[in-house]
Every structure is written in C-alpha cells, then in structure tokens.
Amino acid sequence: MATAKSSTLTNLIHHLLRHRKPTSPVCLFLRPFSVSLLGRKSSHHAWISSSLPLPRPYISFSPLLVPKSFSSVDESEQDEDNVSLVASLNEINDDGQEDGSELTMVSMRENRRSSALELSAKEKRKLASYAHHLGDKLKSQLVGKSGVTDSVVLSFVETLEKNELLKVKIHRTCPGELEDMILRLEEATGSVSVGQIARTVILYRPSPTKLKADEDKKRNEE
Secondary structure (H helix, E strand, O other): OHHHHHHHHHHHHHHHHOOOOOOOHHHHHHHHHOHHHHHHHHHHHHHHHHHOOOOOOOOOOHHHOOOHHHHHHHHHHHHHHHHHHHHHHHHHHHHHHHHHHHHHHHHHHHHHHHHOOOOOHHHHHHHHHHHHHHHHHOOEEEEOOOOOOHHHHHHHHHHHHHHOEEEEEEOOOOOOOHHHHHHHHHHHHOOEEEEEEOOEEEEEOOOHHHHHHHHHHHHHHO
C-alpha cells in the first residue's frame, strides 16, 4: 500500500514538473518543421499549468516509525535492562531482609521475655536462693545433643507441675546458642529463668494445680 502511494505521488510530481523524455532521432529530424507548433503548444501548456492548483507538500512519517525488527531489538534491550534492574532491587531487598531477619530475631527474643512469667529481680533472687538451698533435693534434668524436643518439653512440664522449680543442665553438644536454648525452654514450658551458673539454669513455673488448690483453700477459710 505504501509502495503504491509513493509511486502515485512520484508520477504526479513528474507530471507537474514536466520532466521530458529523451528526444528521439525522429523528433530531431522533425524539429525544424514543428518549432512554431511546439512553441504554441508549450505556451498553451504553460497557461494550463499556471491555472492548476499548487500541490500539497507530502510529509512522510516513515522515518518516525520504528521498524518492527528495530522495535523488537529495543524491547529486548529494555527487557534486559528491566531484568538487571529487578535483579539489583532483589539484591537490595535480600540485604534488607537479612538485616530485617536479625532485627526480627532480637524482637522475638524480647517478645518471648515479655510474654514469659514476669517476676521482679527480688523474687528471682529469692527463688534462686531457695533452689540452691534445696541442693540435691531439687530435681535436675539434661538437654542433650537432640536439643529441645517435644519429649524433653513434656518431661520438663511434668516436673514443673510437681515441684515448680527445675534445674536444667544444657550440654555443650546441644545445637544452637545457649541463650536461644534458654528462651526456647521458657517459651515451650511457660517458665522463667530465675538463676544461671555457666550452662546450668534454674527454671520456675507456678503449678496451676497448686494455685487452684490455694484459691479453693482461701475461699473455704472465708
């Protein structure tokens, strides 16, 4: 379609500009006999051409149009730039997530401490002193290389239900950091650490059964 339009416009321009064809030998031979006639015709054509309206200028927008091949190349390059930008943003996000994970761990530790049984420093000292005074009478249990498992937690909960105080020895083969293990024990058993010597921790949790019994006793006395 574009080729047909361009050829039509070219023919129109050639017609308006009157590009003459090369003179043949026959015309050269007949030229002396038709000079006057050609002069009349030329003047007549000149008068006609002067009366014709001027052609509108043809403005081509084809240079402004991007060919499909080049547009695909540009799109591919743009996609590559977008991919590289997304990758860089992902790297930044990964770094931010790493920093955020550390902050999350700290906040989780603070939340665990705040959500655990709240005791004053004086109360913790009294409980720790009482635990040391018990000596061998105080129940002692171990956290080994398997870590804080469900069976370990269940055993600790049963002991705390009976005695309210428990001495826990965390072995060096236990996976994870010591502080994390203590926090995990506090969260899993609902207890709070009232004393610590090296890798030995004293946990305290009031017995719900005993608390209920004390409340019932007070009500009966009233």
